[in-house]
Amino acid sequence: MKEKIIIIGAGLAGLYAAYLLQNEDFDVIILEARDRVGGRTFTQNGIDLGGQWISSLHHRAMKICKQFNINFHQQFDHGKTVRYFNKQREELDGSTKPDVINNLTPYLDIFEKLINSENFFTTQKSLDQISFKEWCDKNIPNKNIYNTFMYNFQLLTCADADEVSMFFWLYLLKQGNGYSALTGIRNGAQEFVIDSGAQMLAHSLAQEVNIIFNSEVYEVCRQDNNYQVITKDQQIYTADKVICALPLQLIPQISWNGSIEEDRLNFYQSFKMGSVSKVVIEYEKAFWRDKGYSAQIISDTPPVRLAYDACKKDCNAIVTFIPNDIGYTDKEITTQLAFLLNNNEATKPIHIHRKKWAEDKYSGGCYFSIPMLNMLSKNHHYLTSNSHEIYFIGTETAKEWMGYMEGALESSERVIMQLK
Numbered sequence: 451m452k453e454k455i456i457i458i459g460a461g462l463a464g465l466y467a468a469y470l471l472q473n474e475d476f477d478v479i480i481l482e483a484r485d486r487v488g489g490r491t492f493t494q495n496g497i498d499l500g501g502q503w504i505s506s507l508h509h510r511a512m513k514i515c516k517q518f519n520i521n522f523h524q525q526f527d528h529g530k531t532v533r534y535f536n537k538q539r540e541e542l543d544g545s546t547k548p549d550v551i552n553n554l555t556p557y558l559d560i561f562e563k564l565i566n567s568e569n570f571f572t573t574q575k576s577l578d579q580i581s582f583k584e585w586c587d588k589n590i591p592n593k594n595i596y597n598t599f600m601y602n603f604q605l606l607t608c609a610d611a612d613e614v615s616m617f618f619w620l621y622l623l624k625q626g627n628g629y630s631a632l633t634g635i636r637n638g639a640q641e642f643v644i645d646s647g648a649q650m651l652a653h654s655l656a657q658e659v660n661i662i663f664n665s666e667v668y669e670v671c672r673q674d675n676n677y678q679v680i681t682k683d684q685q686i687y688t689a690d691k692v693i694c695a696l697p698l699q700l701i702p703q704i705s706w707n708g709s710i711e712e713d714r715l716n717f718y719q720s721f722k723m724g725s726v727s728k729v730v731i732e733y734e735k736a737f738w739r740d741k742g743y744s745a746q747i748i749s750d751t752p753p754v755r756l757a758y759d760a761c762k763k764d765c766n767a768i769v770t771f772i773p774n775d776i777g778y779t780d781k782e783i784t785t786q787l788a789f790l791l792n793n794n795e796a797t798k799p800i801h802i803h804r805k806k807w808a809e810d811k812y813s814g815g816c817y818f819s820i821p822m823l824n825m826l827s828k829n830h831h832y833l834t835s836n837s838h839e840i841y842f843i844g845t846e847t848a849k850e851w852m853g854y855m856e857g858a859l860e861s862s863e864r865v866i867m868q869l870k
């Protein structure tokens with residue numbers, strides 16, 4: 451008889467694990483709390499309100515695109531970019547870097563050296579005790595450079611720099627091929643956009659696997675030789691092995707009845723999701739392109755902190771991210787865009803699509819879960835290890851591209867190796 455596996459969660463990690471397990475000798479079902487697949491990828495009418503970009507550095511995502519004939523295009527980056535820091539608006543042509551960016555280099559070199567140090571988890575563990583902000587306070591006297599790193603930190607993590615360790619910052623850089631790859635478009639994390647939206651990766655995988663929707667798992671009990679997995683509507687499923695594919699901070703919300711270690715649960719409990727709203731503003735025409743702007747904006751002033759062109763066939767749009775969204779109005783967003791792009795057309799959108807991820811019960815925020823100070827260096831083995839026959843996957847457990855769709859896929863590949 452085939453061994454039975456239950457996967458909790460039909461995000462990319464859960465789906466890809468189920469897909470890969472089909473070729474092995476297992477009987478697999480996924481229990482998904484929502485009525486849809488894709489978790490933190492969510493595409494509405496072709497517009498991505500969750501995960502969006504893939505990269506030539508994301509080999510697994512590329513492979514899935516090829517396998518399922520999913521087309522993608524280069525992120526538009528032609529024309530002037532806008533930088534608004536310290537109440538000063540600068541327009542930069544694509545090839546010129548402002549001085550402050552060049553001045554980051556000595557610090558990037560320090561990060562690079564620390565990242566590449568032998569036995570990173572051991573040799574750099576003291577940096578898990580100090581926050582990123584504390585490290586910058588001590589080491590970066592130049593205010594412009596300091597502010598640029600604070601900005602990058604907030605936009606990359608959607609978390610507060612005084613709550614997250616320097617160690618985690620380095621870990622993030624290490625996972626994502628370094629600072630340039632994480633922040634860049636060409637050969638960087640923002641390189642390609644999937645024509646039909648990133649959720650298409652999940653939809654494609656979902657066609658090939660068994661999923662039971664509206665099945666929020668709330669209890670798991672270990673029995674003599676197997677596990678009972680119980681959903682909120684009191685359905686009971688039995689499995690030989692369980693793969694938990696949830697964002698880490700959601701795992702302790704399930705009652706595990708002693709089936710996983712206390713220390714492991716405490717570690718997962720120490721994670722907190724970042725908080726960001728993703729806003730896509732649709733216009734009749736791509737007026738910025740006509741005026742020679744790429745719509746790439748970085749700004750230290752909310753609500754518009756980061757923006758990119760998000761035009762697709764039949765849709766002219768700009769995408770922007772609002773970390774710690776305190777409820778900025780559509781008008782506040784479009785008025786600031788008009789100022790930044792120096793064009794009043796920005797105040798006349800035809801539609802604004804918005805998703806506040808912090809309010810999403812089954813994600814709990816975004817982009818990814820972040821550990822409290824001093825937790826990761828001590829407990830990182832709990833990211834990839836199993837507890838008896840309970841296995842843990844999801845982007846937060848990845849060894850590469852943690853926090854990204856690619857990380858979710860990497861974690862699925864890893865669990866297949868563990869199960870073999």
Ligand SMILES: Cc1cc2nc3c(=O)[nH]c(=O)nc-3n(C[C@H](O)[C@H](O)[C@H](O)COP(=O)(O)OP(=O)(O)OC[C@H]3O[C@@H](n4cnc5c(N)ncnc54)[C@H](O)[C@@H]3O)c2cc1C
Pocket residue numbers: 458459460461462463464481482483484487488489490491499500501502503504665666667668695696697700704726727728807812813815816817818843844845846853854855856857858
């Ligand atoms: C706004 C935003 C922008 C992003 N941009 C990018 C980007 O451009 N590029 C990129 O690569 N990544 C991006 N990401 C991150 C990327 O989307 C995620 O890393 C990835 O989708 C995570 O996949 P996962 O399978 O690990 O987790 P999830 O997608 O969170 O999947 C977990 C699944 O578990 C389900 N679930 C939760 N609780 C239960 C329960 N109790 N029982 C059953 N099921 C449950 C959830 O509904 C969900 O389907 C972005 C994310 C967001 C939110």
